[in-house]
Amino acid sequence: MEIEFKRLEKDHLDQIVTLEGLCFSTPWTRKMFEEELQNDRAFYIVAIMEGLLIGYGGMWMVLDEGQITNVAVHPAYRRQKIASKILERLLAKAKENAIEAVTLEVRKSNLLAILFYQRFGFYKEGERKQYYSKPNEDAWILWKKTFLT
Numbered sequence: 001m002e003i004e005f006k007r008l009e010k011d012h013l014d015q016i017v018t019l020e021g022l023c024f025s026t027p028w029t030r031k032m033f034e035e036e037l038q039n040d041r042a043f044y045i046v047a048i049m050e051g052l053l054i055g056y057g058g059m060w061m062v063l064d065e066g067q068i069t070n071v072a073v074h075p076a077y078r079r080q081k082i083a084s085k086i087l088e089r090l091l092a093k094a095k096e097n098a099i100e101a102v103t104l105e106v107r108k109s110n111l112l113a114i115l116f117y118q119r120f121g122f123y124k125e126g127e128r129k130q131y132y133s134k135p136n137e138d139a140w141i142l143w144k145k146t147f148l149t
């Protein structure tokens with residue numbers, strides 16, 4: 001089945017909000033995604049298969065630093081490298097914009113996401129205590145400071 005990767009648009013908002021609810025315990029709201037569409041520093045990629053939005057990822061770019069906001073794939077479509085293809089596109093955009101380092105926060109119990117990011121050269125450099133709710137949990141701060149994966 002062919003998967004298209006494209007920039008997030010207004011028409012995707014209903015589906016991205018639904019996907020968000022499936023993937024996170026404190027999902028972003030429609031308003032938050034609407035704000036991202038207005039944010040010149042935000043870059044969002046969605047994965048679409050036969051009209052169905054099955055994954056997305058986003059990043060903010062400020063000066064020479066990138067911050068991954070979220071990467072999520074519909075539970076029925078995981079482990080098929082969809083998140084990898086999304087992250088590759090975010091990192092390519094970062095490179096194009098002369099970003100030197102990319103960071104993100106992840107729940108410290110989210111081992112599979114940590115493994116996923118490690119494959120792309122992210123490593124732990126710090127923690128934020130009690131950063132998350134539902135359940136309360138610390139965040140690990142991951143960084144990628146080289147684009148030589």
Ligand SMILES: CC(C)(COP(=O)(O)OP(=O)(O)OC[C@H]1O[C@@H](n2cnc3c(N)ncnc32)[C@H](O)[C@@H]1OP(=O)(O)O)[C@@H](O)C(=O)NCCC(=O)NCCS
Nearest residue numbers: 023070071072073078079080081082083084112113115116
């Ligand atoms: C994390 C997430 C985005 C991965 O999406 P995905 O499309 O399944 O990931 P990929 O198929 O590209 O996986 C790439 C690699 O990541 C690691 N990985 C991903 N899922 C894994 C799992 N369930 N168990 C172990 N390793 C895993 C593996 O190294 C995998 O490579 P492999 O399949 O060759 O072993 C997805 O599980 C998800 O949406 N989780 C909920 C939201 C979330 O936690 N997002 C991350 C925090 S922002």
